[in-house]
Amino acid sequence: MVKYEITAIFRALAGKEMAAALHRACSTVLKQGAVLRSLTNLGERQLPYRMKAHKELFMNGRYMVFHLDAPPSMLDLIQNKMRSNSDIIRASMFKQSNVAFERPAYKKKH
Numbered sequence: 001m002v003k004y005e006i007t008a009i010f011r012a013l014a015g016k017e018m019a020a021a022l023h024r025a026c027s028t029v030l031k032q033g034a035v036l037r038s039l040t041n042l043g044e045r046q047l048p049y050r051m052k053a054h055k056e057l058f059m060n061g062r063y064m065v066f067h068l069d070a071p072p073s074m075l076d077l078i079q080n081k082m083r084s085n086s087d088i089i090r091a092s093m094f095k096q097s098n099v100a101f102e103r104p105a106y107k108k109k110h
Contacts, residue, residue, distance in 0.1 A: 001035065001070055001071055002069065002070065002072055002095060002096075003037075003067070003068070003069055003095070004034075004068055004070055004075070004096060005067055005068075005093070006065070006066040006068065006078075006091060006092070006093045006094075007063070007064075007065050007092050007094070008025065008063075008064050008065075008066065008082065008090065008091040008092075009051070009062070009063055009064075009089040010062040010064060010087055010088055011058065011087050011088075012044050012058075012060040012061055012062055013062070013087070021085075021087035021088075024087065025064075025066075025085060025088065026039070026066075028082065028085065029066065029068060029070075029082075032070065032074045032077055032078050032081065033071060033074055034068045034069060034070035034071075034078065035068060035069040035070070036066060036068050037067040037068055037069060038066075038067040039064065039065070039066055040064065040065040040067075041062070041063075042062075042064065042065060043062065043063065044060060044062045044063075045060065045061065045062075045063060046059060046060055047059055047060060047089075051089050051090060053088075053090065054086050058089050061090075067096070079091070079093050
């Protein structure tokens with residue numbers, strides 16, 4: 001399986017509604033045979049510009065990042081399911097490189 005990252009902007013929902021929307025999105029990913037490795041909530045923010053999705057305009061959204069392992073054959077299906085979810089304003093999927101985390105460059109003291 002290949003490692004992917006999905007960056008999604010959800011509607012700005014509160015409490016239980018957001019939990020339900022997140023549960024639906026995670027279930028969609030898992031039903032397609034993917035393994036969800038981590039989920040990061042980057043918080044609610046004002047969008048950089050008005051975004052239109054599902055015949056509505058949005059000014060605010062909640063940014064979420066999913067890290068997952070999935071077979072390449074399921075990539076298109078996962079993307080289509082995420083984009084058709086009415087709680088998600090935008091979703092982008094990126095393949096992760098196999099490069100391990102590296103510390104920033106610094107000068108060694110001699």
